[in-house]
Amino acid sequence: MKLSTKGRYAVTAMLDLVIHMDEGPVSLSDIAERQHVSLSYLEQLFAKLRRRGLVASTRGPGGGYSLNDAPENVAVVDIILAVDENIDNTNCSGAANCQHDEQCLTHDLWQDLSNQIQEFLAGISLAELASRGSIKRIAARQDGVEQDIFPVTEMPSVMSKRVGVSK
Amino acid sequence: MKLSTKGRYAVTAMLDLVIHMDEGPVSLSDIAERQHVSLSYLEQLFAKLRRRGLVASTRGPGGGYSLNDAPENVAVVDIILAVDENIDNTNCSGAANCQHDEQCLTHDLWQDLSNQIQEFLAGISLAELASRGSIKRIAARQDGVEQDIFPVTEMPSVMSKRVGVSK
């Protein structure tokens, strides 16, 4: 299966977007700063999310990304499928031709497992996630924490801003 | 998470072992032939399974591997954990220090998912798997199929036997 940090980053970024979208489009550099993911990596992920129709983009100052649908209608599984391609656990990608054009011994087991995971992740929407108390607390910390940890001017911009971009 | 072909091969091989263990130890070369996995790769996997105490080995002619415990007591999750190390889906391996020593936004979500998968795979024993009709059918096919596909002497030994081993 594919459940790597790629999918986790994507879900985290989308959740950050939902939490901050009341003030218009959310820029990737803001998400990068808050969630400590590299901006260029986010760009790749959001390119896929946009192609899948999950988000819409606005260019220029004040621009950023916004959800194409209500947070209630976006499930975690949609996000993971958009960036990770598949959630399938079989060797044959479900085709059941794992061995001489027939099923391998454990084909059904991996198929069942895939369905389990699929159903679990399909049952959780961004709206539900954003409403959780534990997540609200962490988001509040992230929104107010930068000043606390990095006193005034010395924020390690390397982590969140583009470096070495020439004019 | 780690759910790769490594874990799938291991479960398939262990299931093959259970199906054929009534006639004493099962050799890796037999499993390699039946399940079409390379012998050297199986050796690596069974070294881990032995270290974890899931199987016992018998050397010499007629030797092979046998289960250390009743098939009822070996869950699929045990096998995957033995070869894949962990089934954890969080970035911080469950330590909840994913971001500045505190939880990242989605930590709880991945934790819940890990638990789901864990429970599912813990609920399936080798005995239960081996008793399934679909698996019995496939095993029967595998036990009788070699003669049908590779007439008499011309079995492609490359796939299942060691090649180039000098004295």
Next chain:
DNA sequence: AGAATAACCAACTATTTTAGTCAATTATTA
């Protein structure tokens, strides 16, 4: 009009994991 902002795009890269191979040794049995 010009500077800043921010999305968009393509190519490249270091590191890790996967899925093995290759070569040899040790133990056991016929």
Next chain:
DNA sequence: TAATAATTGACTAAAATAGTTGGTTATTCT
């Protein structure tokens, strides 16, 4: 003593992961 089969260790090709680098294009603010 020959064959069988586990055991060990080092190596490797290919793919995936997690980015980086260097730009271009569109929009808005001054």
